[in-house]
Amino acid sequence: MNQRVLWMLSIAQFLSMQVWFNFSAIMPVVQGQWDLSSTQAGIIVATFHLGYVLAVIFYSFASDKYNPKYSFAYGSLVAGISGLLFAAFAEGFWSALFLRLLSGIGIAGVYVPGMKIVAQLAPPASRGKAMGVFVGSLVVGSGFSLFVSGILQNTWGWQGVIVVTSCAAILSCGLILMSNIPEVTLSSTPVTLALLKKIVAKKNLLVNFSYAGHCWELYAMWAWMGPFMVYYFQQKGISDALSWGNLSASLIVMIGGIATYFGGKLADHWGNVRAIRLFIWLSIACSFSIGWMISFPVWIVGGIALLYGFTIIADSPIYNKSIADITDPEVLGIALGVQSVLGFSFTIISPAVFGLVLDYGHWGGAFTVIAIGTLVTPLCLRALQSAAIPVENNG
Numbered sequence: 001m002n003q004r005v006l007w008m009l010s011i012a013q014f015l016s017m018q019v020w021f022n023f024s025a026i027m028p029v030v031q032g033q034w035d036l037s038s039t040q041a042g043i044i045v046a047t048f049h050l051g052y053v054l055a056v057i058f059y060s061f062a063s064d065k066y067n068p069k070y071s072f073a074y075g076s077l078v079a080g081i082s083g084l085l086f087a088a089f090a091e092g093f094w095s096a097l098f099l100r101l102l103s104g105i106g107i108a109g110v111y112v113p114g115m116k117i118v119a120q121l122a123p124p125a126s127r128g129k130a131m132g133v134f135v136g137s138l139v140v141g142s143g144f145s146l147f148v149s150g151i152l153q154n155t156w157g158w159q160g161v162i163v164v165t166s167c168a169a170i171l172s173c174g175l176i177l178m179s180n181i182p183e184v185t186l187s188s189t190p191v192t193l194a195l196l197k198k199i200v201a202k203k204n205l206l207v208n209f210s211y212a213g214h215c216w217e218l219y220a221m222w223a224w225m226g227p228f229m230v231y232y233f234q235q236k237g238i239s240d241a242l243s244w245g246n247l248s249a250s251l252i253v254m255i256g257g258i259a260t261y262f263g264g265k266l267a268d269h270w271g272n273v274r275a276i277r278l279f280i281w282l283s284i285a286c287s288f289s290i291g292w293m294i295s296f297p298v299w300i301v302g303g304i305a306l307l308y309g310f311t312i313i314a315d316s317p318i319y320n321k322s323i324a325d326i327t328d329p330e331v332l333g334i335a336l337g338v339q340s341v342l343g344f345s346f347t348i349i350s351p352a353v354f355g356l357v358l359d360y361g362h363w364g365g366a367f368t369v370i371a372i373g374t375l376v377t378p379l380c381l382r383a384l385q386s387a388a389i390p391v392e393n394n395g
Contacts, residue, residue, distance in 0.1 A: 005121065006130055008179050009072075009114050010137035015172035016076040016110045017141030018148070018165035019083050019103050021253075023048070023096070024223045025149035025165075025246055026158035028230045034092045042355025045223045047097050049347040051104025056340050059109045061333070068113030068333070073176040075109015076169045082106055083166025087159040106169070111138065112340050116333045117181065119324040125268065127324060131317035132264025136257040139313050143253030146226050150247035154240070199335045203326055206380045208342045211319035213377030214280065215343035217287055218312050220350035220370045225249045225305075228291070228363060232301060235294055252305045256313035263314035264321065272322045273381050275315065280377045282311040287374065291367030319343075346373075 027041050036044075059071045082102035090096045114134060122130035149161045156164075229252070230245030238244055267275040286308035293301050320336065327335040350370060357366040 005179075005181055006118065006133055008175070009117060009181070010134055012072065012076070012172040012175045012179075013110060013114055013134065014137040014141035014144070015168040015175070016079060016107065017138050018145045018168045019079045020048070020107060020138075020142045020145070021222060021226075022083065022145040022149075022162055022165040023086075023100060024226050025146045026153065026161055027227050028242055028245070029153065029158050030096075034096075036093060038355040038358040039352065040093050040355075041227075042223070042352040042358075044093070044096050044100055045351040045355075046348045048100040048104040048107075049219065049344050049351070051101040051106075052108045053104075053341050053344045053348060055105040055108035056112055056344070057337050059112055059337065061337070062113075067181075068116050069176055069179070069181045071109040071113040072117075073173045075106045075113075076173040076176065077106070078109070079103050079106030080166045080169030080171075080173065083162055083169065087162040087166065110172075112333070112336050115320055115336055119320070119332060119336070124325070128264035128266075128268040128272075128317060128321045129261065130264070131321050131324075132261040135264070135313075135317040135320070136260040139256035139260055139316075140254045142222060143250045143256070146246045146250035146253060149226075150243045150245075150250060153246070154243060199327070199331060199338055203384070204323065204335065204338075206384050207319060207322045207326075208339045210276065210377045210380040210384075211339055211343040212346045213374045213380070214315060214319065216346040216350045216376075217283060217370050217374040218316070219344075219347035220354045221287070221308070221312055221367075222253055223351040224354050224358075224366070225252055225309075229305070231363070232294060236298065248302070248305070252309035255306055255309045259310040259314035260317050264317040266314075267318040267321055272318050272325070273384055276318050277378065277381055279311045279315040280374070280381075283308060284371050284374050284378075286311065287367050287371030289367075291362070291364035294363060 023044060030036065031038075031041055059075065062068075062071055082099055082105075086096070086099040086103070090099055115131070118130050118134045119127065145161070145165045148164055149158075152160050152164065226246050226249040228245075229249045230241050233241035233244050233248075263275060263279060266278075286304060290301070290304050290308060293304065319339065323335050323339050324332060350373065354366045354370060357369050
């Protein structure tokens with residue numbers, strides 16, 4: 001794969017993905033201003049994912065029939081404009097809910113079409129590494145909105161944070177439209193029952209349910225890590241806990257940009273299932289423990305949080321690689337879309353569940369509930385291994 005194309009796609013995705021968690025970055029502020037409960041805040045986060053899921057199948061079919069670069073570009077534009085509208089007009093639960101739904105619909109046009117381009121242009125032997133770079137740009141872009149918040153929120157307010165991150169997505173649209181991206185395989189074959197059966201074969205379903213467990217944990221953690229770190233620093237009596245909490249959370253999320261490259265490269269050498277198993281068990285252990293560490297010293301919580309941020313995302317490109325390895329190119333866009341819909345359907349629930357448990361319990365209980373749901377992933381991996389189903393193609 002042309003490295004220039006990979007890095008251009010990754011930079012464009014980095015810019016777009018700042019919209020994904022810009023609401024989480026301002027959550028501690030608007031919760032107070034709008035008198036939102038943790039449950040309501042979690043529902044707003046979940047509604048973004050609902051918009052993503054509603055739109056991603058459309059984009060997946062479109063990326064098999066039409067040049068996916070246009071889905072990428074116009075999705076970025078929708079995400080950016082909806083973010084600017086949020087900064088201008090959001091004033092409470094219902095307005096935030098609607099505008100975040102629109103942002104999710106826009107971002108759905110970025111990730112799956114971009115992943116199809118990368119999956120088809122990268123040779124199988126280095127596909128994991130290429131996908132790791134692309135997913136890493138999602139991670140760093142998502143975490144960068146927390147960094148922007150930590151730097152700007154005290155001077156520009158939450159609206160300024162939203163405007164800056166939304167303008168980045170609009171810039172992404174222009175970058176993609178002006179770029180020369182090679183054509184990928186487009187399907188002229190009508191979608192038939194026989195083709196759909198390939199997408200819902202047992203091996204695909206087990207990989208996709210593994211991915212769903214991963215998404216359940218990942219997007220709850222990402223959505224709430226900023227507020228958690230703000231709360232942790234408040235309990236420690238640290239001045240300007242809002243800035244320190246968001247800056248530390250941005251580092252915790254963005255370390256995943258290195259992790260996805262490492263995870264994808266490890267899958268190229270170790271195999272998909274073995275690599276996933278390493279990371280999923282480490283992240284589950286962090287989910288079970290970190291919420292109960294409010295009284296622990298900063299160096300311990302910081303160390304666990306960085307390990308958490310690394311391991312929770314390192315396996316993410318491996319699920320995409322697994323589907324690309326076992327799926328016919330003519331239906332790869334739809335297969336990646338099905339994977340994304342199933343995985344992100346779980347993310348509609350997990351941030352809201354986290355907020356609900358937090359309203360009636362403790363940070364430790366909220367993270368523990370997320371850890372329990374993630375156990376579906378090692379169970380599916382065990383089923384793949386027991387059935388001796390291969391899910392890699394390194395040649």
